[in-house]
Structures are given as structure tokens and as C-alpha cells.
Amino acid sequence: MAAEGNAGQLIGVVTLLGAAVVAVPLFKRLGLGSVLGYLAGGLAIGPYGLGLVDDPATILHVAELGVVMFLFVIGLEMKPSHLWSLRGQIFGLGSMQVVLSAFLLAMVGMAFGFSWEVAFVSGAGFVLTSTAIVMQTLSERGDILAPRGQRIVSILLFEDLLIVPLLAIVAFLAPAEAAPVATSPLWQRIGIALLSLGALVAAGLWLLNPMFRILAKAKAREVMTAAALLVVLGAALLMEVGGLSMAMGAFVAGVLLSESSFRHQLEADVEPFRGLLLGLFFLGVGMALNLEVVGRNWQIVCMGVVALMLTKSVCIYFVARLAKSNHADALDRAILMAQGGEFAFVLFAEALKLKVISPEISANMTAIIVLSMAITPLLVVMHKRFAHAEAIQMDGVEEPHDLQGNVLIIGFGRVGQIASQGPLAKGATISIIDNDPDVIRNAALYGFKVYFGDGARADVLHAAGAEHVGVILVCVNDKAAATRIVENARHECPQAKLVVRAFDREHALELVQADADYVVRETFESALQMGRQAVLALGATDEEAKELESQVRSRDTERFALETAGGTFAGRALLLGNIDRIDPPRHDTKPEASSQPAESGI
Template sequence: MAAEGGMTGQLVSMVTLLGAAVIAVPVFKRLGLGAVLGYLAGGLAIGPFGLKLVSDPQTILHVAELGVVMFLFVIGLEMNPTHLWGLRRQIFGLGSLQVVVCSALLTAVGVAFGYSWPVSFVAGAGFVLTSTAIVMQLLNERGDIATPRGQRIVSILLFEDLLIVPLLAVVAFLAPADAAHAATSPLWQRIGTALLALGALVAAGIWLLNPLFRVLARAKAREVMTAAALLVVLGAALLMELGGLSMAMGAFLAGVLLSESTFRHQLEADVEPFRGLLLGLFFLAVGMSLDLATVASHWPLVLGGTLALMATKAACIYAVARFAKSSRADAVDRAILMAQGGEFAFVLYAQALAQRVITPEVNANMTAIIVLSMAFTPLVVALHKRLARPAPESMEGVEPAHDLCGNVLIIGFGRVGQIVTQAALLRGADITIIDSDTTTIREANKYGFKVYFGDGARTDVLHAAGAHHARAIVVCIDDRAAATLIAETAKQQFPQAELIVRAYDREHALALVKTDADVVVRETFESALVLGHATAKALGASDDEADENLAELRRRDRERFTLEIAGGRFAGRDLVLRNGTETTAAPVEQAPAT
């Protein structure tokens, strides 16, 4: 019965945790505050300092740290050793500069609050260790991990993960003489163990992992491949833990060593569900760990310390970023994202407490400050996103449209525009291309295409791009409202040109008919017909039968489209489909009945 009661209690805790996530995260995302803050708020609500539905957040936190470990493994899979080597200056140069400057300033903040310099140093050093989980999740939500500014942040996080070992050594050095017995081994031995663990992991990654996965792939046991993926992640984390290093660092290195493996995508797919669930559990546990009693009894110190440390760290990060020649926008973004303390501070403070460098009261206050700073970060990020003015777009390498006179004007140089351009070039056309995305323009220039900057909805831009000379104006952008506005403007101002417009879907195509566009092409219609043609052949149809099916589909679609036009929205206009392309024809007095 006792075992049954224990199992029931565990099941209740699991249901409570999942329920908190399912309720809080969608609500906070709907409010524009992000998933991380939702997890933190949900954890605070059900934890021992909230509704007391879950009473042991520390145990959950230790298990949930595996979510951070798996996240770093997935990031490692995206970085091959060559790419990582290319980041070495950012990892050790930018990372060390930020850590040294921030440590000095944060130590000064502790001294200003009245603590001795050893206590201030340990408290400040813990706050220097940014939360990998918080920052990586926010970067992931924004899709910034693979961008240059995201890579710089990842580099600094990696350096801070490496920093936990020397910081633990410094704590042992600062310990009182009568606490020296707490150190289990001398410094040189711990450094040797760490290097041995790193060497063993690298050796296993080079000579063992790929042959292992080839053997498992030949066995064709899907569940065993999943088990092997988890074994690699957890095994690497355990090896680094035994070596006195960060578990997250071990998982990251394992990912890097497998980044060029043919099994990389399979590994990522196997780990992803566990990573997302455990990372969410980690944020819930952090929320549950916020001791409201400590915050309430020492609220001036905790709140003031949180704001002072976050402001000092943010100012330091901004200054270092600007010194390293980052743009103002990137420096502000990095400062806001990395202004909090991190999960590795808990490890540092626990060790400092065990060796009597800090008191239990300092440990409780600093732990509350770290958790509070982690909770504030998503809120500050969301507030900055709403209030900050967008940074001016760089026009470097971009030329505005001016005095052009091609006979074909293409507006938008994305996937569709690139293909249309090639078709026009095969006919020997004199092409002018404009786009409003500077990144697209710069990328196109690398491949020999001259694309000019300009908003196709503006009459002056169209004149500058030579629309009054054009025989055809082709609108290829994927923004429905913008495409409709461009079509209206171009048809009114440049009636001599054939107006050919890309439509997002059927509703958009109907709206474009109203603008008198000469040709309207739904972007998915032709590809869907080709897929249907291939499906008919797969079912045994001959080429002629498949072609007949295709013609019948075109006929039915043409009739439905004509009825929709005549049925109220655009009565008085007919639509003729030539080879699957919707083309507005002359007005008719009465729409066909079928």
C-alpha cells in the first residue's frame, strides 16, 4: 500500500507539472510574454511557495537539468568542428573579456551592499554565469541561434560553461583554513581529471560513435537508435560530470563530434521530444525554487540586489559588445538577453556554502536573486520588443532604383521571382528587378543578379524602375496585401504593361481579379496539379489518362472560379484559365450557370 501511495503521489506531481505547463504557457504566449515566463509563472504557482501542490522542486530541478544538456547536444549537432574552430576568437576572446570585466564590476556591487570582497566576488562570479537555458530558449523562439549575433552569444555561453571549473577552484582557495578539508582533492588533480575526461570524450567521438551507429542502423531497430541517442547524450554528460566539468559542455562536445555524421538528423529527431519536455520542466522547477518567504523578509536586499546586478551586468555587456565593434542594436540585444544569473550559480553557491565562504543567509538571498533575475529576463525582453524602435536598416551594398528602362519589371526576388527571372532571360528580355528586403538584395548580388531597392507600391519607385517603359510587370512578392496594392497602382499608372501577379491562394486571386490584373497565378495551384498527375499515374493511369484528369481538374476549377466571381464579389467579370493560369477577360453580361 505504501508503494501504491508513493506511486500515486508521483503521478499526482507529474499531472500537476504537466497541467501547469499546458495552462500557463499558452496564456503567456497569447499575452506576448513568451513560453519561458509562462513556465516560470506556472512553477511559482504550483510550488512550495505558491499553492504547495509540489513540495520538492530541487529534485525536479536536478532531473530537469537534462533538458539543458539535451539542448546543448542539439546545438552541437549544428556546429561542425571547422565552424567551431572559426568561433575560437569569439569564445575565448569576447567571452573572456566579458567575464573579466563583469566579474570586477559585480564584485564592486557586492562590496557596495556591505559584503566582504570574498563574499562579493563569489556572489558576482555566480551572477556572471548566464543562464544557458533561458538565453538559448529565447534565441530559439526568435530563430536567431544560427545568425551571426546568435553565434556570438552562444560562444560566450560556451566560455562561461568552461568557467565553472576554475571558479570552483577559486572558491576552494578562498575557504577558511579550517574548511580546507572540504576539498576532496588538490587543484592539479582536478585539472588532470577534467583534461582526461575531455580526452576520453573526444576519442570516443572520433573512433567509437559513428561505427556504433552504423551497427545499430543495420539492425533496423528504431527504438534502439533512440536509446543510443539518449545514451550518447547522457553518457557524455556523466563523463564531464565525473571530470568536474559542466554536463552541458559534455553534451555539446558530443553533438559537435557527431555534427558531420550521416546520422546527425536522425539523432536530432530522436532527442528533440525529450529536450523540449525536460527543458520546460527545468523552467517549471526554477519557478518553484523562488523562495517567496526569503524575498518577503529581505525584499529590499533581494529586489535591490537583483536590479543592481542586472543593470550592472547589462551595462558591462553593452560596453564590451561596443568595444568589440558590434552594432548598437546587437549590443543592446545581447545586454538584455544575458543580464541574468544562471543555473550554474546554484552549483557555485552550494560549494561556497559547503566550504564556509558564504553564510546560509547569503546563499538563500543570492539564490533568490538569481531566480528572480531569470524570471525578469523574458519580461524585459518582451518589454523591449514592444517599446524599442526598430533599428535603421543598413543600406550598405544596396542601390535604390533610378532611371531604369527595362522591358520587364520584376517586383520581388524570392523563390518565385528568381524562377520568373530565368524564364524572362531565356527570351532575351531586358530585366529590371526591385525588392524591399536588403538581405535578399545583397545575397542576389553575390550571384551576379543586380537587384535594386524599392517599394513596388509607390508610384515614384515604379517610375524610377522604368515601369512606364515595361511591356510586362510581374509581381512576385508573398505578401497578399502588398501584392494587391502594387497591382492596383501598376494597373492604374502603367496600363500599357501586361500585369502578371502571384496570388497567395484562391481568396487572394479573387481580390486580384478586381484590380484588373491581366494574369493571376495561384502559387500552389500548378504544383498541386503536377502532384495530382503523378498520383494518377501511381494508381495505374496512362499518360493520356493522367492528362485527361488534369484537364478535367482545370475545367472544374475554372467553372468554380467563374461562379465565385459572378456570385457577388466581382459580378460582371469572367475568368478564363489558359493552361492553368487565371487570366481576366472582357466583362460579360451574365455569368454561366455552371
């Protein structure tokens, strides 16, 4: 019997993993994102799909730890000083959005014929945005640390803080016959919550770092992993005992460890569990979609989804514009945060227990929340695909006009910034153009005047003074753009020496044929230095290492010259290796670099 029970559990685990492995890559291939893949996979295997898994509630309860771990990782990225700088957004922007949304959503509930108590609970539940869906989407887009991402994170943090007061309001709205099952007085719950939060902060400030130092000295990797999980789950448990959100506890623990020297180790240890459990959470949400309820009350459920999502998105957009966000950011936030969230399930369960709402309303609202969560990733994909491109913000950005200098730098990213140091040290006067307004504004913080312009255009080259410069450094991180710039610059500015950044060997050949004077493959020199250090580590002297590096460079230059059309560009190809001669190939018993296939990525 025990073997049969273990086999049954194993079948469930295999089914969950199989659904994720099949659905997620398929949906990502279709451009619909991983979240929608998880939701569809959960719906397919759940009790209202194929019926392979019949207990989505338990899976959701366990998988909430994925959200907890996600918030811990986000907390590690936010130092306390940075979080303090967001206090205005957390309490100002967050409270404005929540209060206005709750009022309007309650009005929608009353328009559907519910009492004001039921309408308030339903609207308050829908106000609480899905942290899991929003954070996962921001993470996939790389927007979490961007300004618009930080505003969304601030609002989510404020919503997490609402758990206790909302549950207290639900208890206050409970009818008299439900009073015996009500929880402890509000003042006592607030006191316990503050005590739990204080204990967590104290542990983070004075206990965690010494504990990790002791464990690090033990040099037991598995113990460090166990300690990382202990911190996350312990913080979540402490907040749960205090009546706060588990995710909030994990976030606070992450913030307290954000300046720890063990931060990166903790993130690496937690990451695999976070990804797996978060995926399991989305599977559980998909399985929880009760198709019987949707089918029986499809009109009210569908109307509720549309009405609540539309009302909330309009409210979010209005608040965002009121807070000086541009149209694109406001619309993006409205679409991304228009759904209800996982904490609504907790609120509805408490309201059902206290008889504030009926079982039928609870089932309908749960279906509405789950449907809104399932629809959101699809809306995000559609918005990304069909929305107009964002207008470039040109505040503080100037276009070039009759610039004067003897060196022109096109592209001022990592390569352009480093390449500029040599001419500046030589005393050259430099002009800089770039087509990324953010790069221009960031460079201004360090005293560089960068002008906006597309270096591939002849008129921009003339405005930048290219016909008067002696050297043009082309440092853009775009193969096609670099080639166009060289072609135009060679035609418009024949007097200038063109020093160009190449992506790889194939691109370097293309640039040489476009008549660039000096081409530097962006990874070649660093790769040579790594090889030289490896030779030194093997016991070679400096002279031997230098000679071996010279041989590799010579053979690479020779191969490059042979690859150009009929050797026509062999002379110019010498410049690519930064040497002044080509040694004849040697035929020793040991294989030489020239006998190896030409690399394609350097």
C-alpha cells in the same frame, strides 16, 4: 503502503504537468512567453505557493537534463568548421564580457559591505548567464543561427568553460579550517577534464557513426531513440566526471555528429525529451524561489537584483558596442543576458560547503539569481513591445534610379529567383527591386543586382523603368502588397503585362479584379503535379494522367470564372488555369472535381 507511495509520486507528476498545461498557454496568450509561464506555474505549485510540490531541488537536478539536451540539439546545427570560425567570438568576445562583468559585479558586492572574497563569488555566480532562458528565447525568436544569435551562443559557450576554473578559485579562497574538504589539486582536475574531453572527441570521431549504422540496419526505432539518449547522457556524464559542464559535453557530442547522416534522426528522437525536461527545469526554478527569504530580506534582495542586473546589462552593452555591434543588437543582448544562471547554484553550493560564503548569503544570492531569471522573460517582452523598430541596415544596398530593362521583377525571394530564370534564358534584360536589404545582399553573392524599393509606390516604379518594360513580374510574399502593386502598375504602366503571384483563390479573384493579366496561385501548379504523380502511381498511363490533370484544371478554371462578378472577368480567368478553353461540365455517375467544394488554400 507501496500503492500509497506510487499514488503520491503520480500526484506529483500530474501536478507538474497540470501546471505546465494551464500556465504556459495562458501566458503565451497574454504575450508573455512560455518561459515566464513555466516560472509562474512552478511558483504557484511550489512549497512557497500552494505547497503541492515540496522538493524543487530534486526536480531541478533531474530537469537540468533538459538544458543538456537543448545544447545537444544546438550542437547538431553547428559543424566543426563553423564552430572554428566562431573561435574569435567565443574566446575574444566571451572573455571580454566575462572579465569586465565579473570585476564590476564584485565592486557592487563590496559596495554592499561584503568582503572581497564574498563579493567575488557572488559576482562570478551572477556572471554565468542562464543558458536555458537565453537559448529558449533565441529558439522561439528563430535567432539561434542569425549573426546576433551566434554571438550570444559563443559567449554562453565560453561561460560554460569557466565552471572548472571558477570552482578552483573558490577552493583557493576557502579558509584554512575548510581545507580538509577541499577537492583534488588544480593540475589533477585540469588533467582529468582534458582527458574526458579527449575521450569524448575520440568517441565522436570513431565510434558513434559506426554504432548508428549498425543500429539503423536493425530497423528498431526504439533502439535508435535509446541510442540517441545514450549519446546525450553519456557525453554529459563524461564531462561531469571530468569536472566540466554537462551541457558542454552534450554540445560537443552534437557538434561531432553535426555532419553525420543520422543528424536529423537524432534531433527528432531527442526533441520530445528536450522540450519536456526543459519545461520541467523552468518549473523547478519557479518552485525554488524562496519567498520566505525574499520576505525576510526583501530590501537587500530587491536592491541586489536591480544593482546586479543593471550593472551586468550596462557592461554587456558596452562590450557589444566595443565589438562593433549596432545599438539594437547590443541592447537586445544586454536585456537577454542580464540575469544570473543555473550554474550559479553549483558555484554557491561549493562556496557554502567550503565556508567561503555563509548560509544567509547563499540563500539571498540564490533568491536574487532566481528572481533575475524570472524577471528576464518579462523584460524581453516589454522590450519587444515598447522598443523602437530597428533601423534597416542599408550597407551595400542601392535605390533604383532610371533603370533600363524589358522585364521588371518586384520581389526576389524564392518565387522571384525561379521566375527570373525564364526571361534570362530568353535573353531579356531584367531589373529587380525588393524591400528587404538582406535579400538584396544575399542576391549579390550570386551575381544579381537587386535595388531597394517598395514596388507599391508609383515613384519607385518610375525609377525602376516600369513605363518602358513589357512585363512586370510581381513575386512578393504579401497579399496586400501584391494587390497594391497591381493597382498602381496598371494605372502607371498600362503597356506592361502584369504576371502576379497569388496567395490563394480569394487573393487571385482580388488580383483579377485589379486587372492583372496573368495570376498564378503559388500552390496550385505544384498541387496539380502532386495529383498527377499520385495518378501515375495508381497505374495510369502518361496520357491518362495528362487528361485527368486537364479535366481538373478545366473545372477549376470554370469554377473560378463563375466566382468572378457576373462572369465579367471570365476571359481573364482562363489565364489562371493556363489553358485555352473551358469544357462543359460532365454529369457522370462518379463524382467529379467540379462537384467538390472549391478549395480555399490553393
